[in-house]
Amino acid sequence: MQDSPRNLRVKDVALPLDRCPVLAPNAFFKTALEAMGRSRLGIVCVVDADGMLRGIVTDGDIRRQLLKMQKPFSAFFGDDVIEHAIPHPTTVGPDMPLLDAVNLMEEKQVWDLPVVDADGKLVGLLHLHPIVKLLVSQQD
Amino acid sequence: MDMKTITVGYGDVTKVQIGPGLPLAFLGGPCAIESRDHAFKMAEAIAEITQRVGVPWIYKSCYDKDCRSSPDSFHGLGMDEGLQILADVRKEFGVPVVSDFSDPSWGPATGEVCDLVQIPAYLCRQTSILRAAALTGRPVHIKKGQFMSPWNMKNSVRKLESFGCHDIMLADRGTFLGYNMLVNDMTSFPIMARTGYPVCFDATHSIQMPTSMGDISGGQREFIPYLVRAAVACGINALFMETHDDPDNALSDANTVLDIKYLENVLRQAKIMHQARLDILAEFGEDNIHPNG
Numbered sequence: 001m002q003d004s005p006r007n008l009r010v011k012d013v014a015l016p017l018d019r020c021p022v023l024a025p026n027a028f029f030k031t032a033l034e035a036m037g038r039s040r041l042g043i044v045c046v047v048d049a050d051g052m053l054r055g056i057v058t059d060g061d062i063r064r065q066l067l068k069m070q071k072p073f074s075a076f077f078g079d080d081v082i083e084h085a086i087p088h089p090t091t092v093g094p095d096m097p098l099l100d101a102v103n104l105m106e107e108k109q110v111w112d113l114p115v116v117d118a119d120g121k122l123v124g125l126l127h128l129h130p131i132v133k134l135l136v137s138q139q140d
Numbered sequence: 141m142d143m144k145t146i147t148v149g150y151g152d153v154t155k156v157q158i159g160p161g162l163p164l165a166f167l168g169g170p171c172a173i174e175s176r177d178h179a180f181k182m183a184e185a186i187a188e189i190t191q192r193v194g195v196p197w198i199y200k201s202c203y204d205k206d207c208r209s210s211p212d213s214f215h216g217l218g219m220d221e222g223l224q225i226l227a228d229v230r231k232e233f234g235v236p237v238v239s240d241f242s243d244p245s246w247g248p249a250t251g252e253v254c255d256l257v258q259i260p261a262y263l264c265r266q267t268s269i270l271r272a273a274a275l276t277g278r279p280v281h282i283k284k285g286q287f288m289s290p291w292n293m294k295n296s297v298r299k300l301e302s303f304g305c306h307d308i309m310l311a312d313r314g315t316f317l318g319y320n321m322l323v324n325d326m327t328s329f330p331i332m333a334r335t336g337y338p339v340c341f342d343a344t345h346s347i348q349m350p351t352s353m354g355d356i357s358g359g360q361r362e363f364i365p366y367l368v369r370a371a372v373a374c375g376i377n378a379l380f381m382e383t384h385d386d387p388d389n390a391l392s393d394a395n396t397v398l399d400i401k402y403l404e405n406v407l408r409q410a411k412i413m414h415q416a417r418l419d420i421l422a423e424f425g426e427d428n429i430h431p432n433g
Contacts, residue, residue, distance in 0.1 A: 069431065075291040075331075 005135060010101050011094035013131055014115045014124035022047050022122065025054055025082035032057050032081045041127060043112040046085045051121040053114055055085030091116045094123055101126055144336050146279045146307040148198055148256045149236040156196040156236055158309060158338045158377050164414040165378040166190060166407060167238060167256075167281070167340065169200040172214060172392035173222045182385065183229045185400055193407045198236045198256060199229055200380065205392050206242035207262055210355040214391035219246055223253045230255070238281060244272035251276025261285045261313050261345075264296050274303030283311045283342060286350070290328035297335045310335065311380060312371075313342035320352040324367055329374040330427075340378040341371035343406075348396045359396035361387075365406055372413040379410050 021035035021044045032044045042059035065084060069076060091114045092101045101113060105128060115124040145159025158165045168190075170182050183199055190197040203222020205215055216222060226237045236255035241247060242263060250257050257276050261283035263269050273280045280300055284293050293310055300308055310332040314322030324346050329339045346367055349358040368379060384390040384397040398406065421427075 071431070072289075074289060078291045078294055 005099060005138065006097075008098040008134075009094065010092050010096045010098055010115055010126055011124070013098060013134060014094065014126045015130070016124055017122065020045055020114075020122065020125040023081050024048070025080060025085075027081045028077060029079045029081050029084055030077035032084075033062070041112065041125070043114075043125070044081070045114050045122055045125065046082055047122050053089070053091065053116050053120060053122045055082060055087045056089045056112075056114060057081060057085050058110075058112070061086060089114060092126055093117070098131065102128075102131060141334065141336055143333065144306075144308075144338065146309060146338060148238075148279055150255055150278075153230060153234050153236045153255060154196075156198055158340075160338075160377070161418065162377065163194075163196055164372065164376070164410055165198065166195045166410075167198045167200045167378060167380040168383050168403070170384050170392075171202065171382045171390065171397055172205050172216050173201045173203050173225050174214075174391045175217075176225050176228070179225050179229055180232065182383070182400070183233050183235065185385065186383065186403070187233050187235065189400075189404045189407065193404060193411060195407050195411060198238050199226075199233070200238045200258075200382070201226065201229075202239045202392075204242060204246070207260060208392070209351045209357060213356065216392075219249055223249055227253045241272075242269070244268045247272030247276055251278045254278060256281050256309075259283060259296075264288060264293070267299055270296060270299045271303045274300050274305035279307035279309065280305050281309045281311060281340065283313050283345075284315075284328065284332065286314055286316045286322060288315075290325070290331040293332055294335055297337065308335075308337040309340050309378060310337055311340035311342045311378075313345040313380075314348065316350075320349050320358075322346060322348060322350065324371070326370055326374045329371065329376055333375065338377035339375070340380050341368070341376045342380040343368050343371070344380070344382045344393070344396045344398055348393070353395075357393070357395060359393075361396060361398060364398055364402075365409060368406055368410050369413050372410050373417055375417065379407075381406070 021039040035044050044057045046055040048054050111128045113126040117123050143160040147157050149155035156165050173179050203216050230237045238256035238258050239254050240258035240260045241250040257273050257278045259282040264285045312328045317323045332339045343364050347360045347363050352358040382397045383400045383403050385400050387397050387399050390397050
């Protein structure tokens with residue numbers, strides 16, 4: 001029998017690091033779009049050489065940029081990804097109760113939350129779909 | 141962003157530092173090394189002018205002009221003789237020297253003599269020559285190809301970095317506007333500076349009209365001072381100008397080199413404009429208008 005959702009922690013549902021789209025700060029911005037497409041996630045985590053989370057780029061951020069940005073696509077695609085990343089994003093810890101994290105997603109109106117350890121290193125990604133899938137399966 | 145300062149000069153020459161907040165550096169000399177006597181004559185004249193103006197100077201002259209329009213045009217003295225003259229100028233005047241090179245196999249010898257090695261604009265994407273430049277261990281001056289966007293120069297910078305070179309300067313020498321015509325996009329300087337490396341304006345090639353005269357290039361040298369003032373105001377760290385004591389009879393780039401009789405005037409203007417820009421930034425802060433308003 002599966003644990004009740006009340007007993008679950010973020011780490012029980014989060015995508016492991018190797019499933020997260022992760023880029024170095026100086027990666028070309030174009031690669032963020034490619035990474036999102038490959039992972040079928042609307043987020044890319046920007047991580048430095050020490051594994052510390054430096055920011056995130058979401059598809060919403062890109063949509064908003066496209067409406068404001070006036071420079072050519074060729075220049076946009078060639079920018080360092082960190083230039084368009086949201087610094088200091090909302091994150092969760094691996095041991096946070098899952099329901100608290102879901103409430104945080106609702107509060108922030110986001111589908112994804114990077115999971116970082118106590119040092120700020122990225123360790124995974126909490127994505128809404130697996131959570132929904134889990135909760136639905138528990139209704140069956 | 142942290143902007144890098146590069147230091148040009150090894151051994152006993154007067155080292156030239158190029159970077160943010162530093163005096164505007166000058167790269168200048170005759171386009172091609174025409175003869176030992178002429179190289180020394182030009183070096184002596186430019187040394188006096190740069191000393192009077194108070195501008196850090198790197199002597200520029202090339203031993204092999206591999207991109208001339210015509211096979212009949214002067215190609216240069218060749219690597220052995222040319223580099224020996226550069227080495228002697230360097231020793232006599234205590235000035236760092238720069239030459240471009242157009243073949244990867246010329247890299248080691250060029251780096252052996254030159255304090256700064258230069259990548260010609262037409263070759264700025266060529267991996268083999270970028271590798272050869274990086275392997276010299278000298279700082280690298282890379283000119284933006286006339287066909288390149290300033291933001292795409294990041295690819296060439298990344299190539300140089302991947303080969304271990306982290307002392308780089310990028311130059312704008314004009315961008316093709318259709319055929320036989322160049323224009324300067326002054327936004328290229330802040331854009332290329334975002335690589336973190338110093339930027340340079342090549343004034344005398346910017347006014348070139350490439351191969352506009354059938355088998356040679358023309359030029360509108362009357363626009364040099366206008367463009368120099370604009371580029372300095374846009375934040376360049378170094379100014380590149382080829383100069384000659386007898387432009388009409390120069391063996392290379394006769395229609396674009398600056399007559400040396402004007403050099404002091406233009407350098408003084410550039411120096412004043414450079415200081416004015418630094419004063420403006422000190423008073424009003426770094427330019428920080430966000431692209432999204």
